[in-house]
Amino acid sequence: MNSATHLEVRNLTKSFYGVPAIDSVDFDLRGGEIHGLLGENGAGKSTLCSVLSGLYKPNSGTVSIDGQAVQFRSPQDASNHGVGMVYQHFRLVDSFTVAQNVVLGMHKRQRPRSMRQVESMVADLAEEFGLHVNPTASIWQLSVGEQQRVEILKQLFRGARILILDEPTAVLAAQETDRLFEAVSTMVAKGHSVVLVSHKMAETMAYTDRITVLRRGVNAGSVTTADTTPAEVARMMFGDSAAAERTNFATAHDIGEPVLSLSGVSVQGDHGLMAVDDASFTVRRGQVVGVAGVAGNGQRELQEVIAGLRTPVNGTIEIAGTDCTTAGPKKTAQAGLAYVPEDRLGVGLAPGLPLEHNIVLKSYDRSPHSRRGVLSNTEIEKTMNKLVEKFDVRGNRSGMRVSLMSGGNLQKAILARELNEDHQVLLAAAPTRGLDMAAAEAVRAHIIEERAKRGVLVFSEDLDEIVKMSDVVLVMFKGRIVGSFASDELDLDEIGLLMTGSGTPDPAIQASS
Amino acid sequence: MPRGVTGPSVRFGVPVGALGFALLLGAIILAIAGNDPIEAYRTMFDASLNGWKSQSRTLALATPLILTGLAAAVAFQMRVYNIGGEGQLYLGAIGASWVGLALPASTPMPLMLSAMLIVGALAGALWALLAAIPKAYFNADEIITTLMLNFIALSLMNWLIFGSRSFWRDPRRPVPGGKRLPENAVMPSISGRLHIGIIIAVVAAVFLWWLLRKTSWGFQIRTIGDSPRAASYAGMSVRLKTLTVLALSGALAAIAGVSEVSGVTKGLEPVALTTNIGFTGIIVAVVARSNPLGVVPVSIFLAAIATSGSRLQSIGINVEVVLLLQGLIFLTVTAGEFFVTNSVSLARTDATATETEAAA
Numbered sequence: 001m002n003s004a005t006h007l008e009v010r011n012l013t014k015s016f017y018g019v020p021a022i023d024s025v026d027f028d029l030r031g032g033e034i035h036g037l038l039g040e041n042g043a044g045k046s047t048l049c050s051v052l053s054g055l056y057k058p059n060s061g062t063v064s065i066d067g068q069a070v071q072f073r074s075p076q077d078a079s080n081h082g083v084g085m086v087y088q089h090f091r092l093v094d095s096f097t098v099a100q101n102v103v104l105g106m107h108k109r110q111r112p113r114s115m116r117q118v119e120s121m122v123a124d125l126a127e128e129f130g131l132h133v134n135p136t137a138s139i140w141q142l143s144v145g146e147q148q149r150v151e152i153l154k155q156l157f158r159g160a161r162i163l164i165l166d167e168p169t170a171v172l173a174a175q176e177t178d179r180l181f182e183a184v185s186t187m188v189a190k191g192h193s194v195v196l197v198s199h200k201m202a203e204t205m206a207y208t209d210r211i212t213v214l215r216r217g218v219n220a221g222s223v224t225t226a227d228t229t230p231a232e233v234a235r236m237m238f239g240d241s242a243a244a245e246r247t248n249f250a251t252a253h254d255i256g257e258p259v260l261s262l263s264g265v266s267v268q269g270d271h272g273l274m275a276v277d278d279a280s281f282t283v284r285r286g287q288v289v290g291v292a293g294v295a296g297n298g299q300r301e302l303q304e305v306i307a308g309l310r311t312p313v314n315g316t317i318e319i320a321g322t323d324c325t326t327a328g329p330k331k332t333a334q335a336g337l338a339y340v341p342e343d344r345l346g347v348g349l350a351p352g353l354p355l356e357h358n359i360v361l362k363s364y365d366r367s368p369h370s371r372r373g374v375l376s377n378t379e380i381e382k383t384m385n386k387l388v389e390k391f392d393v394r395g396n397r398s399g400m401r402v403s404l405m406s407g408g409n410l411q412k413a414i415l416a417r418e419l420n421e422d423h424q425v426l427l428a429a430a431p432t433r434g435l436d437m438a439a440a441e442a443v444r445a446h447i448i449e450e451r452a453k454r455g456v457l458v459f460s461e462d463l464d465e466i467v468k469m470s471d472v473v474l475v476m477f478k479g480r481i482v483g484s485f486a487s488d489e490l491d492l493d494e495i496g497l498l499m500t501g502s503g504t505p506d507p508a509i510q511a512s513s
Numbered sequence: 514m515p516r517g518v519t520g521p522s523v524r525f526g527v528p529v530g531a532l533g534f535a536l537l538l539g540a541i542i543l544a545i546a547g548n549d550p551i552e553a554y555r556t557m558f559d560a561s562l563n564g565w566k567s568q569s570r571t572l573a574l575a576t577p578l579i580l581t582g583l584a585a586a587v588a589f590q591m592r593v594y595n596i597g598g599e600g601q602l603y604l605g606a607i608g609a610s611w612v613g614l615a616l617p618a619s620t621p622m623p624l625m626l627s628a629m630l631i632v633g634a635l636a637g638a639l640w641a642l643l644a645a646i647p648k649a650y651f652n653a654d655e656i657i658t659t660l661m662l663n664f665i666a667l668s669l670m671n672w673l674i675f676g677s678r679s680f681w682r683d684p685r686r687p688v689p690g691g692k693r694l695p696e697n698a699v700m701p702s703i704s705g706r707l708h709i710g711i712i713i714a715v716v717a718a719v720f721l722w723w724l725l726r727k728t729s730w731g732f733q734i735r736t737i738g739d740s741p742r743a744a745s746y747a748g749m750s751v752r753l754k755t756l757t758v759l760a761l762s763g764a765l766a767a768i769a770g771v772s773e774v775s776g777v778t779k780g781l782e783p784v785a786l787t788t789n790i791g792f793t794g795i796i797v798a799v800v801a802r803s804n805p806l807g808v809v810p811v812s813i814f815l816a817a818i819a820t821s822g823s824r825l826q827s828i829g830i831n832v833e834v835v836l837l838l839q840g841l842i843f844l845t846v847t848a849g850e851f852f853v854t855n856s857v858s859l860a861r862t863d864a865t866a867t868e869t870e871a872a873a
Binding site: 307308309328329330331333339341343346347348349350351352353357361362364365370373374375377 | 727728729730731732735736739740742743744745746747748749
């Protein structure tokens, strides 16, 4: 590891509407290091990265690379200076090949003329860094992990020496995460520097050399990873140690009657295949059932069929004793289902409408929010104010479209609405995805609180989270429930294998608890 | 970048500023064309807005525009694009004139006019449903279907008067035309060409605003317009709303036809009815940002530009220059909308780039 400062940021400020998102931030990235960038949602991580990658122009402050002051006019300009950003949401053209995506947007003079040549160069780069992917494959044929490798290759191909990875593991399964960090260590061994933006304490502690924490737009400190503890980093993020304490969920509780039962449910997928294949399980009052699985194995379809947004081709669904197999979303909700969908903006919330509209999205047509079809704005506002306070939803301005609020607050707003309904079972999909640690803990606490009186079915790609919260863990692979574990007999290795389809699915597993 | 919340100073300041800018540009064009801009603008003002006579002429022209504007606006609120206002207007005219001619001439006026409104609106609603049903059940693009239905409606109306000896056609007239409506089927005049249709139009605008903003029905329409997936998730029936909104939209456009046939042409007169009011209503709705209350002033503004145009020609300004001027005013005011929804910052290329809010 060479310790010369590679990238130096001094006094960087970027404001929106006069409000600084980052304020006089200093940041040093040394050559050949992995530098973790931590912070809550809205702490300024994305803003800092967007300035470093040339997307935003700072209001003041300097950025220098190898001692040379630079001002990026565009992401392309940043790329010419050797800074490459890999976004959490990939920017790839699905119908193009890997090689085509890699050179997409590059100037004629910067890239080889023949695609054959690009392909062989990409293959060499992939070999060199252990980012294995077929250069002639189309993007749509690739897994999420492979697509991410394409994004990284794209930056390496352009000569990036400084790579900014924005929450790279948010979309990856455990095995893929390991492979990613192998590739990252190869990169730093070859003298590249990596900024790792993350929400996950464990991986930040495990893989970084140093950590910088942003809090409310200000640098709350930079530390050497080896000399610090998770508790200290958490303190830097949240300001006091109390906030960082984790809830202990493994408390004793009573199990009651079934509130959600699926029996032999099969769902046709969007492409004609069976997206959910013969799923049977039961969620009881007082129980959290977690569904683990890599994204795209039928979880979304299973959620939608339970919520009444799809009709199963086979099987029955019962909610609190009411048959909801073909009930549709409204009657399913009335039967007692609260549903926190995976897509917050666009499904869970109408993004262009204000918070008060979204808070009553499911209760607008009932007293007191409306009488005989006429809305009462004062009652709606009353409900909103009550829930905003109870669930600590921040960042709302009167009449403002909700899409301008942060992810954590959006999720709290959805929970506020759903948990306000008179329900028997909560269906929560990826409830903490993209949230910072504090917000994620708050959301988990709300979900666990539910368990006391109701049943909970939670889907998450984060196995740690599933394990931590659930009384029963189901594993989903290719539309089938391939495993079921009670919390006291969890076998993480076996779950991990089942999730990736390499375990031995137990055909006897059909019902749980 | 998009504005989070749009304040009233921006909302009203921008159109006014844009209008001033348009008049300034127009003055240059007029001067180049060899006309006196001051005189031209005074003539425009006199012809459209100065004095009750001019005002009533402008309002008369605005009446059907408000209704077709509302028709487009209510559909746009749900992001359904009804381009068929023109055809629905014809259907309203056909339906209303049928009632006016079929009922005994002695039918009391309130009863007669109500029957005409109801039947005309129903005809327009059913015509719109011809596009709404394929849209709701097979996701057929309503832009194409409603547009195509315009041509069918036009052919139907032309056939009734020019191509057949239909019930609507007056056989005694040497030049084909519609039978004249009896007195009780004619909307009473307020002043000159201005008739009570304007009251119906304004009431419809207020009612529609109330419906969209203050009722749970409107709540659903706005939700679907913003995110159909969020609406389905909340248990709203997108299909049913597609049918009802397009039917309502068709009914409103048809009422414009009722108002024209009863208050202006006083019989089914295809030539006098085909003045693109249905299409202009789409422009009205776009400029009014689909707000029913915005539709009224926008319609009046557009009508004022139109009425002043003919007078400009009478003082010797070239018709091309008049059209240019009308287009310029309209384009500038419309383009100004960008600044209502977005704030623009001018960044300097040096390091201490400063953000400047766009002048409202």
